Amino acid sequence: MVSHYQVIAQSISVPRFSLSLVSLHHSHSLISNRPTPPHPPAPTPAQMLIRRSLLNQTHLHHHLRRISTAALLEEPTPTFDPTQQLTYLDNLPRPDPKYDEIIHAIPRSISGKNISSKERKAGRVPSIVFEQEDGQYGGNKRLISVQTNQIKKLVNHMGQSFFLSRLFNLEVRPEFQSDELIEKVRVLPRKLHLHAGTDAVLNITFIRAPSSALLKIDVPLVFRGDDISPGLKKGSYLNIIKRTVKFLCPPDVIPPYIDVDLSELDVGQKIVMGDLKVHPALKLLKPTDEPVCKIAGARVSEQRKSK
Template sequence: MLIKITRSTLSKSLNLQLRCFSQAAAAILPDDPSAPLTYLDGLPRPDPRYDETILAIPRASPGTRVSVKERKAGRVPSIVFEQEDGQHGGNKRLISVQTNQIRKLVGHLGRSFFVSRLFDLEVRSEFGSGDLIEKVRVLPRKVHLHSGTDAPLNVTFLRAPPEALLKIDVPLVFRGDDVSPGLRKGGYLNTIKRTVKFLCPADIVPPYIDVDLSELDVEQKILAGDLKVHPALKLLRSKDEPVCKIAGGRVSDQKKSK
């Protein structure tokens, strides 16, 4: 969901939300409400290799027949919303994007990483035309892929101006498994969550969240509240919800020997 909100209101809202964080974390927020939030050192930031402008053209009308025609022409029928509930006045624009471009981005990033990354979107009257209709930063909210070929069938985008707050399922990347005490003892990683939902200011959407397994022993777990993220992000699930756990070996060496 995308919520339009002023920067001053955002700052007040975040200050209230940060009561659940430490005072030190709250101090990281900028004193000037108009100042943009920035990524912090030591936390993941988007890889500039995938800073790509998605190209689009207007689509005259919705419907199955139009969508089939677009796909045959090498285009993906798509839509841009001002908010998630765009059917109720959310500045909706019907567009088509290039199949090859979306397939390439989803293939390089992975589906869950594609829908948690911001892109610039340019809508022109025709592909290659100088007639620019709209240029906006967007979040791919949903991408529907063909079950057999993984070809993109449709994409839903949300406009993501700097003042926006976005609900995003941020992907988790598990690291440190090679030195985890529990895994070295023969335990195995029980991955409970692959993504965790956060309310993110549009300027600092994390491409992923690192989950450090390097000190995790058998029967220990990591909770959603343990994840290290920018203090301006608000967790939208219980902080006590488990993300992963090192479980004991399914069959001990002793039992195997018997």
């Protein structure tokens, strides 16, 4: 049995639904009867060509801006012509002729711990000569032995870092006193292995250094002018951060060392790698803003004494 309230609800809901359908139909008819806006005319071939030309010019402009920005940020790198004869500059250090010594060597046929031990007992240092930087991959490799006393004398007189940044002439003969010459070549000591307890020379790696090569070398630094440095005179101290700096060097102008001038350095000031004065053919292999040394404030112990 349908109640009185249900009848009233049904009678009310039907007209509402009918009205909503009518209003929806009316609005749809209004929208469909609106005039459709006219489509823009298709561009002519000439207009399309102009648009394409403007777009290409815009892309080219942005590309050139990127190139010019990169060119400004990129630092110029030194150029090296292997056919050009390089010489040391007058205002830069050059090798001391006192150490122009020929390193004498004899060939070895085999390698190994037992052979190396026998060589050392006989007063010889087992060594090897490679072909430039890729020698570890087998380029023109020769096993040799050099005289222990000669290498020990050079290392003691020059210092290890200076010995490893110096070119030598190497002569390989069947015996040390033989007149027969197997090979004569200019070499750079690449690695020097010393005994941890006695500093005895255990082995050496040499690398051939023709004028056309480019060699990576840790050039030692020599600090000068500390006696007149304004910062050091005020009681500050020198904080040495780097004692060698790696450069890519043509063999003909390898610096024996690099002078670091402290004469004008005040408290808080520093010298970075880009400040080092070297031959223009050398290429720095480290960031130019990497610090080499700095004049720091007084030490804590000195500050306590002053109080």
